[in-house]
Amino acid sequence: EVRLVESGGGLVKPGGSLRLSCAASGFTFNNAWMSWVRQAPGKGLEWVGRIKIKADGGATDYAAPVKGRFTISRDDSKNTLYLQLNSLKIEDTAVYYCATEVRSLAYYMDVWGKGTTVTVSS
Amino acid sequence: SYVLTQPPSVSVAPGKTARIACEGNNIGSKIVVWYQQKPGQAPVVVIYYNSDRPSGIPERFSGSNSGNTATLTISRVEAGDEADYYCQVWDSGSDYVFGSGTKVTVL
Numbered sequence: 203e204v205r206l207v208e209s210g211g212g213l214v215k216p217g218g219s220l221r222l223s224c225a226a227s228g229f230t231f232n233n234a235w236m237s238w239v240r241q242a243p244g245k246g247l248e249w250v251g252r253i254k255i256k257a258d259g260g261a262t263d264y265a266a267p268v269k270g271r272f273t274i275s276r277d278d279s280k281n282t283l284y285l286q287l288n289s290l291k292i293e294d295t296a297v298y299y300c301a302t303e304v305r306s307l308a309y310y311m312d313v314w315g316k317g318t319t320v321t322v323s324s
Numbered sequence: 325s326y327v328l329t330q331p332p333s334v335s336v337a338p339g340k341t342a343r344i345a346c347e348g349n350n351i352g353s354k355i356v357v358w359y360q361q362k363p364g365q366a367p368v369v370v371i372y373y374n375s376d377r378p379s380g381i382p383e384r385f386s387g388s389n390s391g392n393t394a395t396l397t398i399s400r401v402e403a404g405d406e407a408d409y410y411c412q413v414w415d416s417g418s419d420y421v422f423g424s425g426t427k428v429t430v431l
Contacts, residue, residue: 237420239420246410246422246423246424246425247359247361247367247422247425249419249420249421249422252419263419265419299366299367304372307355307373308355308356308357308373309414310357310372310412310414310420311367311369311420312369312372312378314368315366316365316366317366
């Protein structure tokens with residue numbers, strides 16, 4: 203069974219940092235492009251960023267609101283994806299989901315974790 | 325940046341048909357994916373490649389895409405279809421773009 207499990211969420215003050223993890227199982231993790239998507243309370247889905255596989259250079263892409271503050275990395279030996287959140291703002295409060303990407307005729311996210319909640323508040 | 329617009333809500337009686345529009349500039353030239361999200365749960369793909377259904381998704385779910393509007397149609401609506409629905413495309417300038425979401429209420 204393909205499974206993604208996020209962890210690491212919590213309450214943090216504005217300007218603080220947090221590292222989220224996403225443990226993957228049931229598929230060949232080192233062959234999967236991975237994305238983070240977030241959802242603020244009562245709001246819609248917002249793509250945060252992605253990391254490509256090592257064979258594609260392992261490059262990262264980020265959405266404009268988080269570029270320069272968030273960093274995505276992966277440890278293929280541990281089948282784990284990470285999201286480092288720095289310089290957090292109140293508007294970063296959200297449920298953060300990790301997801302596998304499908305990159306074929308269409309690009310979309312087919313397997314999602316259950317999410318982990320990040321609350322930024324003083 | 326590319327923008328997708330959906331109606332905030334759609335109400336439908338059980339057994340009837342719900343249609344959810346997703347509007348975007350020349351969206352017919354892009355490939356649309358639809359997600360269903362129930363309260364407290366992660367999104368699930370219900371339509372990909374404009375009109376294909378993943379295994380396990382009922383035939384009652386169908387999709388179309390032309391011109392400036394993509395449409396998700398849910399036939400013979402059931403109480404279990406009550407959820408938020410999001411359209412999504414990939415745009416070379418914006419990467420992943422999600423619609424604003426539509427809450428489907430079964431009366």
